[in-house]
Amino acid sequence: MIKKLLALSASAEKAALNIYERTPLSLRYRLFYSPAFLRWLTLLKESENWDKERVRAYQLEQTRNLLIHSMKNVPYYRNLFSASGFNPENVQNFDDLRVIPYLSKENVRDNTREFIDERVPLTSLTKKSTGGSSGIPITVYRSRSNEAAFLAFRTSILARIAYRPKAREVMLWPDVKLGGKSIPFMRYGNRLVCSVRYLTGEWILKYLDMIRNFQPEYILGYPSVLTVLSNALKHNNLPPYRGMKAAISYSENLSAWQREFMEMSFGSRVFSMYAMTERAAIAGECENSTGLHFHPLYGMMELKEGDHGRKEVVVTGFTNNEMPLIRYKTGDLIGEHSEFCHACGRRHLVAGTIEGRSHEFLVGRNGELIPALSSWMGTFRNVLQYQFFQKQPGKVVLNIVPAKAFSKSDHALILEELERIFGQMKDAVYLEFNFVDHIPRTSSGKIKMIEQQLDLYNLVARNAN
Numbered sequence: 001m002i003k004k005l006l007a008l009s010a011s012a013e014k015a016a017l018n019i020y021e022r023t024p025l026s027l028r029y030r031l032f033y034s035p036a037f038l039r040w041l042t043l044l045k046e047s048e049n050w051d052k053e054r055v056r057a058y059q060l061e062q063t064r065n066l067l068i069h070s071m072k073n074v075p076y077y078r079n080l081f082s083a084s085g086f087n088p089e090n091v092q093n094f095d096d097l098r099v100i101p102y103l104s105k106e107n108v109r110d111n112t113r114e115f116i117d118e119r120v121p122l123t124s125l126t127k128k129s130t131g132g133s134s135g136i137p138i139t140v141y142r143s144r145s146n147e148a149a150f151l152a153f154r155t156s157i158l159a160r161i162a163y164r165p166k167a168r169e170v171m172l173w174p175d176v177k178l179g180g181k182s183i184p185f186m187r188y189g190n191r192l193v194c195s196v197r198y199l200t201g202e203w204i205l206k207y208l209d210m211i212r213n214f215q216p217e218y219i220l221g222y223p224s225v226l227t228v229l230s231n232a233l234k235h236n237n238l239p240p241y242r243g244m245k246a247a248i249s250y251s252e253n254l255s256a257w258q259r260e261f262m263e264m265s266f267g268s269r270v271f272s273m274y275a276m277t278e279r280a281a282i283a284g285e286c287e288n289s290t291g292l293h294f295h296p297l298y299g300m301m302e303l304k305e306g307d308h309g310r311k312e313v314v315v316t317g318f319t320n321n322e323m324p325l326i327r328y329k330t331g332d333l334i335g336e337h338s339e340f341c342h343a344c345g346r347r348h349l350v351a352g353t354i355e356g357r358s359h360e361f362l363v364g365r366n367g368e369l370i371p372a373l374s375s376w377m378g379t380f381r382n383v384l385q386y387q388f389f390q391k392q393p394g395k396v397v398l399n400i401v402p403a404k405a406f407s408k409s410d411h412a413l414i415l416e417e418l419e420r421i422f423g424q425m426k427d428a429v430y431l432e433f434n435f436v437d438h439i440p441r442t443s444s445g446k447i448k449m450i451e452q453q454l455d456l457y458n459l460v461a462r463n464a465n
């Protein structure tokens, strides 16, 4: 089986190389670097030295423009503002924004189309679904200019660890496809993309070897996936990768033990980033600290009182005019934070860790860690909420709150979708469906995507010894 897949991969690689390698590097980067991308990058560089007043003035102007645009072109906000008599033209300062109610995920889930700029044809946008960390699945739409902005912010944040788009990088991607077919890996130019769907059994060893030969400067992936890879390295008594500059972890929260474990196995710094499918906030560490710096040009952050001294992150995104999210409650909680970074001087909001995006693992029957890919797991038709529950290795209960219209065919669709997401790992767990009226929230009011009762720390530490 493995041999067959390798042969398939080899031919897929050849096909990919034919397409990409024949394109000169300079042309490839010109495709990547659109004019919008370059404009953003210039602004971001300049803004590195802005003082507090300059940053606030930029945010107020952006917010005001977004509100005026939303009132004119986005049905949800037009109705909301006219019902309350709010006129964005009169906004003078940040206090004036407080009359706009917070926006919940449920609201976006139930009225998705109402949030889209009515002048923009849906076909020109990219549709993305996310169950996110909250267990409340929503669908968002993104435009090309939004993608260009995201790429520029990402590049600017990664420049803090000397990353250049030309660097040799390994990406651990949830699914690698060629011609509609899932394949284990793809190599083109300076990139080796490995499919997380194959991150199990013999393939892990294969990947470890392949990555060593590739000599990457950076390895990118969800922290849960990076943990699986570093665990395999350690478990097989293999040395760190030489020349590796950083492991870049994104999307999910990175716990202290995961960071320590990865830095030991990879022998390099771990640099974490925070981004969301909704594209309303972006954050990353800096040269000198591991605090997450929320970029003030990407969106405006507000902190709403939560339980136990924690604050919920509320954002207004500045880069997605096609689907504006204003005062959007992310469901992510932060504890310790400061108004600027003492280590680098940037006037960014800096948070220690973000709660509610952690422990995204399931455990297979042989103790293998299975990254649950919360950011990849999207909406299921006619499902209001869902949560994976695990208390013994190899067995997982999927709790589902069904909508009224839920039927047998939805059931089959979920199974199909999960098989697609888990790929080769699907046989490692037995999945049981359980229909419930509601899913209990944690003490902080969140719904976790995975209620994991197994002690993962001990599981990993034991495997490493």
Ligand SMILES: [Zn+2]
Residues within 6 Å of the ligand: 285, 286, 287, 288, 289, 293, 341, 342, 343, 344, 345, 346
């Ligand atoms: Zn800093």
